[in-house]
Amino acid sequence: MRTIDLLQFSLKSAFRRRGRAILSIVAIVIGAFTFTITSGLGNGINSYIDAQTSAIGAENTVSVTATSSMALLSERFEKYDPDLVSAVAGTGAGILSQSDINTIKSTLASGDRLITSVQTNPQYIHAPNGEKYRFIYNGFWPGKKVNLVAGTQLDDKNSAAQLVVPAYAVKPLGFADATSAIGQTVFVGVLGVDGQVRDIEAEIVGVQQRALIGGNLPFGNEAFDALLQDYSGKGAGGAKWYPYVLVVTDDVERVVNDMRDKGLSAATAAQMVGDSRTIVTGILLVLNLLAAIAIAAAMFGIVNTLLMSIQERTRQLGLFRALGMPRRTVFTSIALEAVVLGLIGSLIAVALAVGVGLLLGPLALEAAALDLPGLALFQFDAGSLTVIVIGVTLAATAAAVIPAVRAARLLPMDALREEL
Amino acid sequence: MTETVLSVRDIQKSYGSGSGRFRALKGVSLNLVEGESLAIVGKSGSGKSTLLHLMGLLDIPDEGEILYRGKSLSALTSRAADTLRNQEFGFVFQSFHLDPHSTVAENVSMPLVIGGVKKDRRRRVIEVLDRLGLADRADERTSVLSGGQKQRVAIARAVIAKPRILFADEPTGALDSTNGETVSQLLFDLNKQEGITLVMVTHSPELASTCVRQVVISDGLLLSTSGEGAAR
Numbered sequence: 001m002r003t004i005d006l007l008q009f010s011l012k013s014a015f016r017r018r019g020r021a022i023l024s025i026v027a028i029v030i031g032a033f034t035f036t037i038t039s040g041l042g043n044g045i046n047s048y049i050d051a052q053t054s055a056i057g058a059e060n061t062v063s064v065t066a067t068s069s070m071a072l073l074s075e076r077f078e079k080y081d082p083d084l085v086s087a088v089a090g091t092g093a094g095i096l097s098q099s100d101i102n103t104i105k106s107t108l109a110s111g112d113r114l115i116t117s118v119q120t121n122p123q124y125i126h127a128p129n130g131e132k133y134r135f136i137y138n139g140f141w142p143g144k145k146v147n148l149v150a151g152t153q154l155d156d157k158n159s160a161a162q163l164v165v166p167a168y169a170v171k172p173l174g175f176a177d178a179t180s181a182i183g184q185t186v187f188v189g190v191l192g193v194d195g196q197v198r199d200i201e202a203e204i205v206g207v208q209q210r211a212l213i214g215g216n217l218p219f220g221n222e223a224f225d226a227l228l229q230d231y232s233g234k235g236a237g238g239a240k241w242y243p244y245v246l247v248v249t250d251d252v253e254r255v256v257n258d259m260r261d262k263g264l265s266a267a268t269a270a271q272m273v274g275d276s277r278t279i280v281t282g283i284l285l286v287l288n289l290l291a292a293i294a295i296a297a298a299m300f301g302i303v304n305t306l307l308m309s310i311q312e313r314t315r316q317l318g319l320f321r322a323l324g325m326p327r328r329t330v331f332t333s334i335a336l337e338a339v340v341l342g343l344i345g346s347l348i349a350v351a352l353a354v355g356v357g358l359l360l361g362p363l364a365l366e367a368a369a370l371d372l373p374g375l376a377l378f379q380f381d382a383g384s385l386t387v388i389v390i391g392v393t394l395a396a397t398a399a400a401v402i403p404a405v406r407a408a409r410l411l412p413m414d415a416l417r418e419e420l
Numbered sequence: 421m422t423e424t425v426l427s428v429r430d431i432q433k434s435y436g437s438g439s440g441r442f443r444a445l446k447g448v449s450l451n452l453v454e455g456e457s458l459a460i461v462g463k464s465g466s467g468k469s470t471l472l473h474l475m476g477l478l479d480i481p482d483e484g485e486i487l488y489r490g491k492s493l494s495a496l497t498s499r500a501a502d503t504l505r506n507q508e509f510g511f512v513f514q515s516f517h518l519d520p521h522s523t524v525a526e527n528v529s530m531p532l533v534i535g536g537v538k539k540d541r542r543r544r545v546i547e548v549l550d551r552l553g554l555a556d557r558a559d560e561r562t563s564v565l566s567g568g569q570k571q572r573v574a575i576a577r578a579v580i581a582k583p584r585i586l587f588a589d590e591p592t593g594a595l596d597s598t599n600g601e602t603v604s605q606l607l608f609d610l611n612k613q614e615g616i617t618l619v620m621v622t623h624s625p626e627l628a629s630t631c632v633r634q635v636v637i638s639d640g641l642l643l644s645t646s647g648e649g650a651a652r
Contacts, residue, residue, distance in 0.1 A: 001533060001534050001535075001536055002533075002536050002538060005533045005536075009533075012521075016521060315517060316519055319517045319519075320530070320534065321502075322476075322478055322505060322511055323505065323506060323511070323530055323531045323534050323577075324502045324503060324504075324505040324506020324507070324531065324534050324535065325502065325506075325534045326498070326499050326502045327498060327502075328499075329534075411478075411479060411480070412478040412479070412505075413473045413478040413479040414479075416478070416513065416517065
């Protein structure tokens with residue numbers, strides 16, 4: 001039998017009982033639709049998290065802090081370090097002393113870069129002659145990329161102090177919009193240990209899009225950070241303390257392990273957003289489980305449909321066997337019926353899900369009052385859509401095996417004799 | 421033309437098991453000669469239809485051997501038997517076994533479709549239908565046809581692939597006398613003009629007597645052979 005004839009025959013057989021075929025397809029659509037929506041949701045949220053991760057810091061940066069003395073599950077006392085005598089008490093996180101820094105330095109491999117940050121005390125930010133606003137610093141992360149609405153990324157090689165400010169800062173600072181803020185000079189007041197406030201003159205090079213994870217606060221370049229540390233430490237004498245240090249390395253894992261061996265706590269940018277990713281993954285797992293249940297139910301529907309169809313067509317199948325149709329062809333034709341149902345069902349589901357996702361995604365975000373630029377709730381890619389269509393069609397075909405074997409086993413005469 | 425096309429040697433067939441076991445054929449031997457017409461007659465339940473089905477490879481005997489042109493068919497793979505049924509055998513059944521959802525032409529072309537023939541399907545179908553006086557009904561559904569017309573469609577389907585043996589199981593059993601006459605006439609025309617060997621099961625004495633040879637089956641055994649061809 002030629003393939004084209006076989007296909008035509010299976011198509012005709014699949015829709016012999018139109019109502020039943022449509023109900024089977026609906027069952028498949030429900031399962032495949034759930035899969036597609038879930039996958040779109042996963043893609044959308046994960047790619048948003050990825051974008052936010054790059055906003056937190058470069059992938060090859062490890063943040064090192066002392067183990068927090070405030071940690072609820074602390075299991076040891078921390079030795080008192082006289083160097084920390086002038087550290088601000090009650091900051092919560094453990095503070096690194098000079099000896100800690102030396103310890104860290106001793107573990108570093110050649111090529112690793114240590115960036116220390118002493119405790120800083122920025123106070124306010126203002127444009128020339130503008131009103132002063134409290135300045136809460138987001139810190140300095142080497143190689144940081146933020147999602148910009150205007151301007152450029154920070155340049156760590158530039159010796160002039162640069163800032164990237166969040167979008168909400170544009171209006172209070174007195175600029176008409178994000179674009180006109182670029183290139184403007186602002187002043188950041190820094191409180192020294194001696195009680196004096198000194199201004200850093202910095203240029204706004206970029207305006208950051210509103211972010212969920214990366215922090216909605218101003219970032220500075222290396223030059224800005226150096227001035228900030230310098231001014232904050234004025235009058236401190238020799239003692240220095242550090243809330244955290246950064247290690248830039250090609251081997252993130254080694255550095256993290258080394259730091260932990262020394263009793264310090266170390267985290268990568270990816271680990272900092274790891275929690276949100278775990279939650280998302282967990283939710284998606286549950287949704288996928290529901291989709292799998294729907295597909296399993298649809299598979300039983302297909303088994304039932306095909307068994308009924310074969311029961312009804314016993315005489316027809318017997319006749320085809322009598323006219324010389326091989327068992328293998330009978331098997332293939334029944335399996336192809338399932339392929340037809342699975343393919344139609346999954347294609348409809350995918351089209352429906354993509355349409356619904358793209359139309360309702362923005363509406364859902366709006367309804368939930370989630371103003372998160374860059375977040376597309378649903379994001380579909382051709383690869384996973386293809387996998388869903390193929391996977392669902394394969395599941396449908398698998399469901400056809402038992403009915404198809406049963407049909408192929410019919411003896412021509414047994415089938416023809418059947419009284420129907 | 422006295423070549424034996426099909427030989428049946430001591431075949432036995434039972435249905436069911438245990439106390440419900442029914443021995444339909446208890447050992448029947450028969451030779452079918454190329455181009456002849458053979459009537460298998462007997463009461464209902466005598467085993468005559470079972471014999472026809474076994475000869476047509478529609479069923480498998482429990483014991484005994486069937487030879488087609490000298491070759492044993494028990495050694496045949498299922499696939500080879502399928503090909504034989506498709507190319508060398510034609511079947512006509514009492515209850516037609518047409519697909520009511522398909523057109524006349526689609527029903528008739530089925531053996532060609534199954535056999536993988538791609539060229540000239542439509543032309544061959546129309547040719548055969550024309551011969552049986554149904555060319556103008558080619559694109560109608562078989563469900564609108566009368567009994568006689570349906571059986572003619574079934575005959576068209578049986579001969580479309582130019583078989584060597586035509587098996588007919590009570591071909592006129594479901595037809596009135598006029599239609600029955602037409603159908604049996606067609607079968608004998610095919611037998612005489614095309615040289616197709618004809619094997620039919622019937623309980624109609626008139627139809628049986630039109631055949632060159634008649635065999636009587638009773639209680640699963642071959643009772644007697646009569647007619648012009650009886651000597652063979």
